[in-house]
Amino acid sequence: MDTRRLRYLVELANRGSMRLVAEALHVTTSTVSQQLALLAKEAGAALVEPDGRRVRLTPAGHRLAGHAVTILSAVEAARLDLAPGATPAGTVRVAGFATAVRRSLLPIVGELARHHPDVRLLIHEHEPAEAFALLASDEVDLALTYGYNLAPATFDPAVHAVPLWTTAWGLGVPTAAPAGGSAVAVFAAFRDHDWIVNSRNTADERVVRTIAALAGFEPRIAHRADSLELVQDLITAGLGVGLLPEHWPLLPGVSLVPLTDPAVTMRAYAVTRRGRSGWPPLALVLRMLRS
Template identity: 35%
Template sequence: MLDLERLRALHSVATYGSVSAAADVLHVTTSAVSQQLAKLERETGQKLLERNGRGVRLTDAAELLVTHADNILALVERAQADLEAHRGAVVGQFTMGAFPTSIRGLLPPALGALRTAHPDLRVQVQELDPMQSMPLVARGDLDMAIVQDWNNQPLPHPEGLQHGFICDDVADVALPPGHPLAGRDEIDIKELAGDPWISSSTDSVCCAWLIQTLRGCEAEPRIDHMAYEIPTQLSLVAAGLGSAILPRLGRCDVPPEVVVVPLKPALTRRVYAVWREEAARRPAIRAVLAALRG
């Protein structure tokens, strides 16, 4: 009979491309992964890995086995979720990815409430952009991700994920000192299309949204500086180096030199959680979602 943990090791090598990367994800040594794969080769009587330069590649037999491993691991997760649902207990380890302002604005009270209501549930949080966290949920490396998308740019979802709405959030524009529109009550983002901007990295949801929105205003985006943390962005705005989009959720202290002005039409983003369909019956999923909704 095939050993589940050996199948998991092979599946991780196929997913992440190397033995060392699989070891990092599984939190074991590369030697441990290699030993699991060697035992799996003996069990199956098939060669599963071949040298490919400095790395390895999967043989045809391994590719066939990985296809079955996808289904087997999904069934195991569904069985575990059904057992937890039958027991009705919110227990165990729960891993979550969340973008920075949601960690600051949503998670502290939610995690506090979960600790009080469900002391046997251990929640671990990683700060991740939705572009990073959603694939990790789809692959089973995270149990849940808190993600966002903007009113004019929905976020594409990998197959096999379910989602639950948490809240809507409004964003304003942060203007540098002396900006000619700083005295306005509202600003149309089209009026700022040609300005220099400060945003997060180009592989993030927020930066991708800003680039698409500015191009929709028939202006080629000028993003002069990139910083992931909002306080850093605001420091650059305060220095007169550009404007930035400033969400209200988890808003940090704004430097006195920076002028914050609402946008018209209003700029809103939808904040929601995603998890795998196989895990939907886990009581922990429902408990965490309820805590996030407050």
């Protein structure tokens, strides 16, 4: 089987539309259709079937797409293995959430410039869902993502995730806040307040709703903000309360109430497509991030 055609099948499994596959791979829709038809002929089985005005994978198509992920990863690993000792050189494209860019990526920029001047970083600020989409379409080489202990991150079999660090989170509230303690008791104390959650990711909202449910109420989600600085501005203005990481610089007028039983922790991950982490410049960046 032609591995290029397997790539079309994997993309269709991920995107669900020939048009979206064509856009991602910069070809025409008719090219996608033709390549999948040739792949079906090679496989000796129907791989797609009509679904209204669109198409969907047949059971055989789903099975082959699963094998294709492994096959394509193996091919990529084999290609990289031809030059295992190559000097790191090239541009590593990174999509990551702002805190990870600040905490993990920016500190290694100087060392790269001093000791590996041929390795360049291109940084795009994105929340996890956006970063995963860019990684799946091969628009970035590395995604920095996160999950919470109460809203764990899930990873597609086509990617490889390496844990980087964890940090505890508390509840950001107006100054003169109560002492920390049981998360359920803390949340109950603010049950009548408006709540602030992330605008571009649902994980922290899932955490808020989980603890609120344990406290016996449904939080009134009123505001959505991606920037932690803006979340603090909203709290200072008296517009609500929201989760904030511990040890984060607090603005005047904001207090952080620690949470326990259950605690809230966030874990950051470095995520790559399977078979890609051996590429010398990417392997170097991953080593530096882990250290």
